Amino acid sequence: MKFFYKIFLSMLLVLTVSLATIEYLTVSYSLEHALQREENTALSQHQMAKYSIQTVLLGITDDYTTSNMENIAKSAETPLGAQSGLFFASQNSQSGRDETVYYNSCKINPSDRIPATGILEYEIRETEKDRYLQVRSSFTLDTNSFVLVTEKNVKELFQDADTLRRRCEFFYWCILATGSFLVLVITFTLTKPLHRLQGTTRRFAKGEYDVRAEISSRDEIGDLSKTFNYMAKTIESKMEELKDAVRRQEEFTANFAHELKTPMTSIIGYADTLYQKTLSPEEVHQLAGIIMNEGMRLEALSFKLMELVTLSQSNFQLEEARIDEVIADAVETIQPTAEKRNVRVQLQTESAWVRLEYDFFKTLLLNLMDNALKSGTDRINIQGSCEKEQYMISIRDYGRGIPKEDLQKITEAFDMVDKSRSRKEHGAGLGLALAVKIAKLHHTELVYESVAGQGTCVSFMLAKEADDEEEEA
The missing domain is CATH 3.30.450.20 (PAS domain)
Structure with a gap:
């Protein structure tokens, strides 16, 4: 009923x-x-x-x-x-x-x-x-x-008594008829918002996710309409996120196929040239160098993808470590590459204990430093400082910078601001996407500040395990 x-x-x-x-x-x-x-x-x-x-x-x-x-x-x-x-x-x-x-x-x-x-x-x-x-x-x-x-x-x-009874019966039927009409009107008035909400629900079920219920009262039905609108807004937001995730997945798949196809085409083409033709030693050396470069790019791409998959499917135990020592180790690892590019690395850190997964955290630092080296800068400033109960790490370069319109999507997989330069330097657009996941694993997020032509600064915060006084004690 x-x-x-x-x-x-x-x-x-x-x-x-x-x-x-x-x-x-x-x-x-x-x-x-x-x-x-x-x-x-x-x-x-x-x-x-x-x-x-x-x-x-x-x-x-x-x-x-x-x-x-x-x-x-x-x-x-x-x-x-x-x-x-x-x-x-x-x-x-x-x-x-x-x-x-x-x-x-x-x-x-x-x-x-x-x-x-x-x-x-x-x-x-x-x-x-x-x-x-x-x-x-x-x-x-x-x-x-x-x-x-x-x-x-x-x-x-x-x-x-009979006369009174007949009069009461007359008024009974009159009042009952009038009351029935009023009850009908009141019932219709009370249930009308429910009918409207039902119609809105049906439209929403058919895919009109932007439709909202009309709130015409402050009673329980009004609260129900507000709850429906909140639910609809949440579902609409989730649907947009799913659509965006599907779009990103499609773009990821397309970019991944493209990133594989480009070096593979080069490797097959130049290898076929080496196989079919008689070339001079200089030409063989040149083609072998191209094949090696494309192979290195495929290797870097495979390593990055493996790390992304590993981060998505595993749980890691964070252990205490001296953050200044971890940063110094990462700088020592990147130093030869910086010297080849004539980039001066300036390191300034304070000592503190934090919880981290050493290998992945070092990968995070190396990816951020590698991006800074590829920015065309002549120096990189790496700082680590204590701020109350947190430890702030920032990596600043003075290179090309990132345009404002590209700043929001640089952490997407396969996104590259300068694609030709990135491929030339064996980049696949996975470094920052990997860095975001590692940062999330450490309960933090990357903050980017960049001005085109002036450089970029990436910073993030980690929770400290102990103050300096406690460490000394």
Whole structure:
């Protein structure tokens, strides 16, 4: 069952039960209250008639003739009113049955329900058209027992109750009809945002990831719409990331195939030339050099790819190490290459302990230094300094720099700002992509600052394991 019908039927059921209960209680209370009032009045009138008859009978001792007793009963009936009746008779105390009926103006004969001596009874008795409230009692004077019954017509009381019931039924149906319409409007108003949210959800499921739910209230439905919008935004962001990842993967595959194809084509072509033709020693030496260069580029590419795959699939244990010694070791490794390029390496570091994976961290430093050497700079500044609980490492060159539009994508695999120069120097555009992964392994990230024509600075922070004072202690 739909939520709309659940709300509508539930509210309609509550309204119906509430109105029926109110109607029943109203009619019942009204009839009960009116009937109680009539019973009290009838009991009072019965007692007055009884005392009136007893007072007269006390004045006479033996004149219990029928005519005399009838006059006494009529005198006692007069205060009861036109809609009342009276029954008066003598009673045989042994048999319990009346011997003589002196007077009877009751519409319903009460002789079949004579109470015992000293008992007061009352009940409502019905005919086809009327209802009467009869009060019965018996009393004894000297050795004589008498029965007195008073009767009052309460037909109007029940007619008033019926009239009230019909009016309540009329108002019940009017209020129920009006209430049903209002419940329908309220239910539609409450569920309308849900219908809109449902439509938005369906559109989102069909691929419209930019669609958002309309927030028209501050209640739970509004909160649900906000949650949906947050979810949609998150999913849209993830979809964009997936699309970007797919694009990067496609570019990676295309670039990888291209990077393999170019040197392989050169190697095969020049090798075929060596095989097919008779060349001079100088030409053989020249072609062999080209083949060697292309082979070295393939070797560098394979090593870089292997390291990228290894970083993606393994977990590594970080161990404590003296960071200044690790940096000095990397500078010593790169020094011969720097001397060949006539590049001066300036090293300035402070001592500190950090956690790192030695081989990969050295690879990170060597890649950053290698990029600096290839920038056309004449010197490289490498600094390591303590900053409170962290250790900052920066590598600065004064070479060509990186254009602002290329700065955001230099860490992508196979991205090369100057492709011809990179291939000439056996580069494949994997160094910085590898450096980013190694930095992430060490819970840090690379920060690039570059100005075209002025140089580039790469820096990152590592968490220190101990302060200098602790190290000395």
